[in-house]
Amino acid sequence: MTIHDALKNLVLDHIAVAVDDLDKSVLFYQNLGLVFEDEREVVEEQKVITAFSPIDHNTHLELLTPYGIKKEDGAIFQYLQKKGPGIHHLCFTVLNLEQKCFELKALGVQFLYSQAKIGAKKRLVNFIHPKSAGGVLIELSQKIE
Numbered sequence: 001m002t003i004h005d006a007l008k009n010l011v012l013d014h015i016a017v018a019v020d021d022l023d024k025s026v027l028f029y030q031n032l033g034l035v036f037e038d039e040r041e042v043v044e045e046q047k048v049i050t051a052f053s054p055i056d057h058n059t060h061l062e063l064l065t066p067y068g069i070k071k072e073d074g075a076i077f078q079y080l081q082k083k084g085p086g087i088h089h090l091c092f093t094v095l096n097l098e099q100k101c102f103e104l105k106a107l108g109v110q111f112l113y114s115q116a117k118i119g120a121k122k123r124l125v126n127f128i129h130p131k132s133a134g135g136v137l138i139e140l141s142q143k144i145e
């Protein structure tokens with residue numbers, strides 16, 4: 001496999017940052033030079049609202065903050081309570097999520113969900129447990145055609 005083939009198989013899609021105040025954080029990164037999509041996306045499954053900004057052709061910054069009447073039940077609310085704002089996860093795009101999860105599980109890697117779920121941008125997603133990844137939460141995501 002060439003390096004270029006390998007790069008197509010795993011692309012850094014976004015770096016997700018948990019924030020207390022979405023508008024304030026958007027402004028900070030705008031001052032840094034990033035340009036955000038106008039639309040904010042609510043991800044019901046995670047009980048968050050997100051703001052996306054491209055960093056380059058592949059990679060985005062994703063700001064996440066708890067959202068909705070049941071936001072206290074969401075993982076991001078609990079993360080902020082426990083650890084405060086900061087980098088929450090890295091997300092890599094894979095070509096075939098089911099196959100990648102199967103391969104990694106065979107190596108003993110643990111996932112948060114037994115089945116892939118629908119994440120932001122209507123992607124199929126699952127998360128590698130930080131215990132299996134040196135303390136880093138890693139999202140794997142597949143575009144749905």
Ligand code: CO
Pocket residue numbers: 014016062089091120139
């Ligand atoms: Co994400």
